[in-house]
Amino acid sequence: MKTFVHRGQITKVVFGSGTRSRIPEEADALGCRRVLVLCTPDQTDRAGRMADLLGAAAAGTFTGAAPHTPVEVTEKAVAHARSVAADAVLAVGGGSTVGLGKAITARTGLPQLALPTTYAGSEMTPILGETEGGSKTTRRLTDVRxxxxxxxxxxxxxxxxxxxxxxxxxxxxxxxxALYARDGDPVAFLMAGEALDALARSLPLIARRPDDVEARADALYGAWLAGTCLGTVGMALHHKVCHVLGGTFGLPHAEIHTVVLPHVVAYNAPAAGEAMARIARALPGDDPADALFDLAGRLGAPRALRDLGMPESGIERAAELVVRDGYWNPRPVERRAVTALLTRAWAGERP
Incomplete structure (x- = not known):
């Protein structure tokens, strides 16, 4: 008999096509009358259109969101939110913008609405990762979701x-x-498997035909499910490695995940048989880690940390930080093994 604890979601989700037109209605439903729109510098036009859509309910825009949520950026955004008397924030963009919204919420209590434009999934989690002084700290705070x-x-x-x-x-x-999380549950396992199925079938289609509308919908659906999983269960070695690499070396977030994932799957495979079997259902092949590595190749995605700008001299430092205050993992995390994992990921070798 399985024993588990399942955490229910508190986030309202509106999914479809053209649904951004509902933003004013959703803000009003939360009682928000002064919404500050957040974005990265490259999303300024889109954020401006959302502010126009909000009309009198818009308190303006803050366009300085940055990768890995630097504390200095958050402090500027909080000061701006207070100066315009904002009573809510609307994150328009990917994980960087949603992360800024969470950081503002953590400091001010302002509610956040999110309009994702990527497949990051962080909008469905209570996880806040912040960078300060070249170090990234991650916390799980229910109220920032x-x-x-x-x-x-x-x-x-x-x-x-x-x-x-x-x-x-x-x-x-x-x-x-989510498939091998310590606090996993049957619902999270089902959602994670469905997310993998949706993403495994849609991403190759998008790589070949970026304008494939059905593939786009399938990928966004998978991203929502994957983010929901991450919001209900804990993280393990993969996320620890990625947080260290991002916060220490300033590497691009999604690209780090893409390079590292096959190597962590290979590392954990001996201790997570059920998870490996489910990955193999989504990505058939002799080995799940190889299947993920080959998928990245077919997608034209990066497969080496050195191609992202990580110096080879940083491998030992990264291994030290991964082992220090590490997350729970199905297989014990050992310094030498992590160094070997990072070495292969740096070089772009098969896991």
Missing amino acids: PRTVVYDVELTHTLPAAVSVVSGVNAMAHAVE
Whole structure:
């Protein structure tokens, strides 16, 4: 008999095409009258259109969201939110913008709405990762989870294929770790498997035909499920490695996940048989780690940390940080083994 604890979701989800038109209605439902729109510098036009849509309920925009949620950026955003008397924030974009929204919520208590434009999935989690002084700290805070998430498939139609595939593999990583999480439960396992199925069939289609509307919808559906899994269960070695690499070396978030995932799956395979069997159902082949590595190759995604700008001299430092205060993992995390894993990932070798 299985014993488990399942955490239910508190986030309202609106999924469809053209659903961004509902943002004013959703803000009103939360009683929000002064919504500050957040984005990265490259999403300024889209954020401006959302502010126009909100009309009198818009308190303006903050366009400085940055990868890995630097504390100095958050402090500027909090000051701006207070200066315009914002009573809520709307994150328009991917994980960087949603992360900023969470950081603002953690400091001010303002509710967050999210309009995702990538497959990051962080909008469905209570996980806040912040970077300060070259170090990334991750916390799980229930109150930072967005109150309402509006998924509009139309917003992903113009997401470049190269960005789409690494964002999608990032989502797959959330699902993979949910399969062997210490606090996993049957619902999370089912959602994770469904997420892997959806992403495994949609990402190759998007790589070949970025304008495939059905594939875009399938990928966003998979990303939602994967993010939901990550929001209900804990993380393990894969996310620890990625947080260290991102926070220490400033490497791009989704690309790190894409490179590292096959290597962590190979590391954990001996201790997570049920999870490996489910991955193999989504990605048939002799070995799940090889299947993920080959998928990245077919998608034209990066497969080496050195190609992302990580110095070879940083491998030992990264291994030290991964082992220090590490997350729970199905297989014990040993310094020498982590160094070997990172060495192969740095070189782009098969896991």
